[in-house]
Amino acid sequence: MQHRLPPLPAVRAFEAAARHGGFQHAAAELHVSAGAVAHQVKQLESWLGVALFQRLPRGVALTPAGRQYAQALQPLLAGLADVSEAVRLRADERVVTVTSVPSLVFRWLMPRLGRLREEVPEVDMRVLASLHPADFVREGVDVAIRLGTGPYPGLQAEPLIEENFSAVCSPDYRERMPPVRAPADLLAHQLLHDEVEMRIPEEINWPRWLRHFGVAYRGGTRPSFSHTYLTLEAAANGQGVALAAECFIAEDIARGRLVRLLPQQMTGPYRFHLLRLPEAEARPAVKAFCDWIRKEAGAGAPR
Structure with missing residues (x-):
């Protein structure tokens, strides 16, 4: 499906100007001139057919439409940044992104990372400590370790600890x-x-x-x-x-x-479960990590 999108450089310039409350600080963030930011904002206003900023003798102020647009844009751009970073990291086939609750990361997983480097040197870890349910796509998560009873629809799941x-x-x-x-x-x-x-x-x-x-x-x-x-x-x-x-x-x-x-x-x-998308272990690094962590879950304290 084709989407009729506004000019994205203009959207980025507007969001920065709205966040900073003016063109000067937005220009510094974007490494362009204030005039260039003003031009991009004007282009976006023309595309939308509505004024986003009120031009004042000293600076600018968001119009009601501008405030509405800025509030909607911020989470959209944050989500785009997150998924772009996740895709960028996933491009490195060695990197395996693992998420679990902070206490399991701190008390169980972290002490074992030295053993991981010794035994599975082809894997580079990216560890996320989080309490909320894993967003495998947006966060670029390969493996989640979560406490519960299941089931976990749409995921490969097995009891781990x-x-x-x-x-x-x-x-x-x-x-x-x-x-x-x-x-x-x-x-x-x-x-x-x-x-x-x-x-x-x-x-x-x-x-x-x-x-x-x-x-x-x-x-x-x-x-x-x-x-x-x-x-x-x-x-x-x-x-x-x-x-x-x-x-x-x-x-x-x-x-x-x-x-x-x-x-x-x-x-x-409850038990901690090993969770991943059905296709995750098609990547050799993810399969190697899953095999290693299953073995660790049956081992004693880390050396």
């Missing part, structure tokens, strides 16, 4: 605080909370975990953090006891930054 929740703290905290021999003993301790429990229905939190082991949680002071990796940093710094899945704590336990207070674990209702 199960969540098994343990109570953890720093070695120093364990030594200086009252001993914990059973889940009920945790009620005497400072429990650190994830705000993620408010975003994901039925995700394991302290009340559910304690109830699972027959302990009624009575509340109390509850410092909370927006991401699991922040909660675990607080725990590693001796601020209290955190509740987290094995995938988030394995590395710090191996290094001695965190210790499990109890052997009890509770399996969560």
Whole structure:
């Protein structure tokens, strides 16, 4: 289908002038003269048949039509920039764009990237940390790792990592605080909370975990953090006891930054899934990354 589009250089000049509130700053951004910007805006006004700027003795001001046009253009141009960058990056067959939630990126994926470079040198990673659903086309995403139960219509999906929740703290905290021999003993301790429990229905939190082991949680002071990796940093710094899945704590336990207070674990209702478009693994680099991450999901802590 043919689209009757306005002259795109004129659209770009107008958007910059509208954003900056005048022609001078727009000209500096676009590396042209203010007269050239004014000429492009005039060309666009002629094409549209409406004035976009009111010319004043000192400068210009958007007309109502100009404000409407500018507000509509900004997300369109931002989307064009995003998809252009995604296509540009995808032109490099070595680059694999992976997105996951910030805590999994920080606590599980990042420590393993050295192993990826050693074992799969033909892959260059581009990592996006994000909570929102992946837009595979606009963001140029090859692989997404998301927590859920499925199904994921239109995507290749497979379970990757199960969540098994343990109570953890720093070695120093364990030594200086009252001993914990059973889940009920945790009620005497400072429990650190994830705000993620408010975003994901039925995700394991302290009340559910304690109830699972027959302990009624009575509340109390509850410092909370927006991401699991922040909660675990607080725990590693001796601020209290955190509740987290094995995938988030394995590395710090191996290094001695965190210790499990109890052997009890509770399996969560969700799993991290490996998601990609059906045709994604036709690219050798994407297939190599997927094969590697499946193997990593079954391995221990990163070395």
